Amino acid sequence: MQRISIDPITRLEGHGKIDIFLDDEGNFANSYFQIPELRGFERFCVGRQVEEVPILTNRICGVCPEAHHMAGAKAVDAVYHVDPPRTAKMLRELLYSAFYCTDHTTHFYALAGPDFIMGPTAPVAERNILGVIHKVGLEIGGKVIQMRKYGHTVVEMIGGRKVHPCTSIPGGLTKGITNEQRDEIEKMGRWAIEFAQFTLQAFNDIVLGNKEYVDLILGDIYTHHTYYIGTVDENNKVNFYDGKVSVVDPEGKRLGKYAANEYTDWIAEHVEPWTYLKFPYLKKVGWKGFVDGKDSGVYMATPLSRLNAADGMATPLAQAEYEKFYSTLGGKPVHQRLTIHWARLIELLYAAERWVELVTDPEITSDNYRTIPTEIPTEGVGIVEAPRGTLTHHYTTDERGVTTKVNLIVGTTNNYAPIQMSTKKAAQSLIKKGGVISEGLLNMVEMAFRAYDPCFGCATHSLPGQMPLEITIKDASGNTVNVLKQNC
Amino acid sequence: MTEKIGVYVCHCGTNIAGIVDVEGVAKWAAEKLQRRGVVIARDYKFMCSSLGQELIEKDIKELGLTRVVVAACSPHLHEKTFRNACKNAGLNPYLCELVSIREQVSWVHTDKAVATEKSKAIVSGGVERVIWHEPLEPLRVPIHPATLVVGGGIAGIQAALEIADAGYHVYMVEREPSIGGHMAQFDKTFPTLDCSACILTPKMVDVGNHPNITLLTWAEVTNVDGYVGNFQATIRQKARCVNTELCTGCGICWEKCPKKVIDDVFEAGLGKRKAIYTPFPQAVPRYPVLDKENCTYFLKGTCKACEKFCPTGAIDFTQEDEFLQIDVGQIILATGWDLFDVRRMPQYGYGRLANVFTSLEFERLSNASGPTGGKIVLRDGVTPPASVAIVHCVGSRDKNYNPYCSSICCMQSLKFAHLVHERTGAEVFNCYIDIRTPSKGYEEFYQRLLEEGTHFIRGKVAEVTNAYRTPEEEGKLIVQVEDTLIGKQRRIPVDMVILSAGLEPRHDAKEVGRLFGISCSADGWYIERHPKLDPVATMTDGVYIAGVVQGPKDIPASVAQGAAAAARALGKIQQKEVAMEPIRATIKEDKCSGCRICNNLCPFNAILFHEDKMVSEVNPALCQGCGTCVAACPAGAISGTGFSNEQILAQLDGLLLLNIKRLEEIPA
């Protein structure tokens, strides 16, 4: 066996690191998923003018800046105790729905897609979006590109820029949209619905139609019985932009719903000395360690969680898919992590439908997109559903509106504990005494956490997008037996 | 590094070499700055000497220097010298940089080692800066041939006549109704004792009649714009209420005017004038002014006596102040002086003790055309004094008042002593600190006074009082003084005391200076460009100073300066145009975004905005090169010749020796 030894391990700092320890017999002892980076947004957003923070926090993650911009916008609304006009809220949600379509598309085709479309064992050089395009053909590749293009066009029309939008300010937006833009956005929205349906069909054919994949998905390796959270509207239907956060237990029973300004009663973050990232958990249940079950406060916040935490989808086509999803997988809640990919596509369809719903509202082109705040700024929380999980921004300011405290609980962070558990479980069930530790293991483990679509740009407020991964396996005496690397 | 730089360190005799190891600095530059382009570094006794300059010229020719750095005195002294040296050798003069290691090092520091280190840093700064210099041509602007002379005293008169006689136009502006200034108040002038009026009046008349002189009395300059060669001055002609076209100066109006006013200006408060008046018979111009503050008509609405009796109907009560705009190329300031206010020294009793007089009062008292017709008498106007004390240095050479010597008081006091002696035969006591008689014929005059039997008491008068202690002191003024020659306190009873008060800058000198863009020294006198070599020019091109404004001096010196200032002005007029430092801002059109940040930063309105192209532009003729817009331009689209960012940042590098540090990092 070729032994790669790179000392010290800081050589790979900035990567997701999984250290797997074996006992004297060479059996799996324990594994640790470490986040070795921290950028300190909570610190350097302090002292800034609060209306800037939604623009600063954009830069936490360029994959989902819209999510940070929206959470930030809602937080500064709250800081100034101002309720934006209906048009402003609709425009923001419209932007957000369009963003969801691009983001979910990007993830399915560019990040997770390769595993399914190309197959986990396909050659490295082909396991990428270009590979996908080559495989599925330019025509479909063209559609994928088209979807991303439409999404970003809407983001630019309402948000001012394709990446890192800049138009949301306390009390609403700096601009509205014209009738011409409205028509264009509607046209694109209708196309998006078709695209979402097409993608669901593709998932059906490629994944559900492939027994190997289905077994993989339904296998125990990728299953955890945790709590789930997700934002729902007043009818308990999934909503990305606004509403209350619904919390359901492993049996699917709703523990309750909390509004943004109540988040501290529900969520706390556990600290481990061996990683820069904290582990959020449900305060009401408590921290019991990296274990699942009803007594452990560990929860998950992903597309799957949102479906589990809601009573359905607010749009007809998505609702139908929602029902199909649960009937196929044997009722709520669904615990198999890999089904997150499917859930994501149902959300894609919902986002597209919502897009059209909003853009066809007569008030969408109204000039009433700003309310000028009159109250002294104090403190505010903004919550939206980022594609990768519930996103919470909490700002406190002095009377000049200069931030004195910033707290961020970011999409992926919610899932840190589940990811640690998933990877551990995967490793545990795959490493047997004396068994050869193969590259295959690596992919299986990696798929375990890639299902969460972890955005460590968000998580560490440091590293973007897909997380390069290194697994180091050490024997009882601490010697490195093997180092497996993905994207390093 | 393509430049070939020569570094020249000046000893300035021992002025620099005494504190700075000049050889060391030169060696250091040659070695450490070699890789910055220094090909030769010399030190020399006097770089500014012709030999020193030849040294530079030779190197430029033989070594092909492309840049020159001279470490010597202040650029304000010799920048031109060394630029010329470069020019003579065919190098563009602006490729030379003069850094000061005299004013900024050897003269202000004492520790030789530290001074030498600092000199090295300064040289290093100069070298880095000069690399970024660019060849420039001076800007040439035409000189307007007319000159503005402010102040109609003897200095101003002299200057005006010199220029007018040379055939160029002069505007003379005088605040008072007549020109003549202080000299017109005197009877005699020291040391020759010739009659002040006799020598002054003809000159005044010349001014009044001169075809090349526009005389504006009862007028003040209120605003000055522009720059050398092209000043625009605004002048307020105060309402005279007399139509000068019609007035013949016959004098009937002031004979008939019923209102008497104490004349604090010309008669120094000793005499009276009318509400409509000329300050003195020989006044130029001869027509009077009507003093609205005191005129009965203006106060009560009736009278108009002057109007009734005026044979030519020249009186015009409706006259208003007028503002005139004039264009001139150059300006001469000769605004003179105020007398030290002796009331500030109550121990001398002026104002409280009737027979204590100021020097100006005595001038009028002794003046044949004065209030007493030249009779020297006590305040009662009849009694001649039997004994007179003259106190020197009143308000001068005294750190409580004015630290400087007013330079004329000794001689004027001697003059007073002589006049008293001559006209009253009274016993005269001159109380002095030192007798200063520096100029031609002055010492002789002093000797003459000694022979006349004047008592000279060396001592600063402590007090003048009427509190008598002995019968013979009763009714007298007692002068309390220590006679330092015999080491005795003395009490001298006299009938009259003359306070020889010092000269002070005009009360409004600072504001006036600001108006013309020149500054005052701590004493309040205007600062000349150089105390020895350029005594009549100022830091502002095209503005000159003459007479006492520059510092206390007597009539001959004032006249000399008036003439000197005129000569300087004439010199420029003859050149027809003036070369100006080509330090100007320019805007790169392609970099200018038209943000318009710079648009309202220029006090000379040199920046214009082109709406069509949406870019700003600098008009070089109006730009004065302050560089404020350069520093303001967010796009870095404005650059300043002579003081570019590159030049300043490079000099900073050099001063902090970062250039050396960097060199140490990269091997040769």
Place this chain on the structure above:
Amino acid sequence: MSTNGKPKFAMYWAASCGGCEIAVLNIHEKILDVDANFEVAFWPVAMDAKYKDVEAMEDGSILLTLFNGAIRNDENEHIAKLLRRKSKLLVAFGSCANEGCMPALANLSSVKDMVDTAFTTLTTDNPQNIRPNTSYTVPEGELHIPTLYPVVRTLDQVVPVDYYMPGCPPESHQIAAVIDLVIQVLQGKAELPPAGSVIGAGGSTVCDECPRTRNEKKIKKFERIQNIMIDPELCILEQGVLCSGPATRSGCDAPCPKAGSPCIGCYGPAEGAEDYGSRLMTAIASVIDSNDPAEIERIFEGIPDPAGQFYRFNLAGSLLRFSKSAWKE
């Protein structure tokens, strides 16, 4: 992709947000030109490829590397040096690599301060006041996480850079233009700009591309954008809202001012400007409409956070680069 003789292309993110990657994907169908003309040798966001593959390459064998992200840690620095060695043309891509971008605002405080803040937030359940340990012993053995570098650096503060492409992120039309250029160069139809130049950007500042009408500037009071309705026709700065447009390099087409919000300066300093923040600062200060010290102070109270406002994107690339607390502690 086939690995025929096509020139190699690489893109890497150091400490960045991934927005640059998204911006590149946002050239949409143009991405296919990249595929047609280049062999994508290394691009973590889009494909699996390992450092060891890069290390195995010959020096200078990658034609074009777009490097985004600032240098935050040892790994960033290592990869920067690695890619410098392997690449013919190394492009500092995006604000982070060029001037530090917002992550560099961290340079205003110390790492300790950052960690302390993160581990004492409202929701942090940390009774023993734990901080991450660079090496920590768990029952099974020892775990390591890296110490963090005290401050963020720009790419050219670590390795020589051939070209600079500013923007947060660079606008897609500019990316497309640059890719076109490189392809044309490959086909011998165009010349590369002189080394060290800024590409994919304009030579003036954002005002040049801003359609709003402008007048002579006089500022008596600074406004917060949420407190006024911005006149859509008039210069935002003239309305009292601090706009970075005058000092910020053009090339973006002024999307933010066009969308009614001020330029925040992501395209960095204008050509030749030594220090972005001071250029903006001096411009704004120059048009303050007062000569009275007390009043000037009062007007500047409208800018409670000058360092944050003037150096929002440029701190790491500025002359001072970091605050004293960042390196003294």
Place this chain on the structure above:
Amino acid sequence: MSEQTDINKPFEPVIIGFTCNWCSYRAADMAGTARMKYSPNIRLIRLMCSGRLDPTFVLKAFAGGADGVMITGCHPGDCHYVEQNYKALRRFIILKKTLQQFGLEPGRIKLLWASAAEGALFTDEVNKFVEQVRALGPLSWPTSGGGLERMFAVPENMLVKEVTV
């Protein structure tokens, strides 16, 4: 930047002084002509006007190792260019505020109005400022050399080594 590295020597601050051509530079000249003495720690740069002062110069000075920066110009109202020194004043105020966020003590930067006649004032103020900065101690901003490398030094055992296969 304390240029002498010998730690036994007392700290000698390096001060950069910006002067305007018409007033403060001539004040310095006058101090010289009058043989007034002041501390040699200050090194002057001549600008035409304090209005020429670009904050960049000040930052460059600090980044380049200066321990203090003194900006001088004509008295308000006395500016040779009418009122450009007011622009310097405006820039100074915001610059000082900004520098404080960078952790620079306000005492390291000073604005002085000095007329051509005020050689004595110039002398006193320079001396005062030098002492003030001396009391604050060396600034030695890392970018002025030396310090920077140390900031990123990784312990030997942590140093990156190449992959060995």
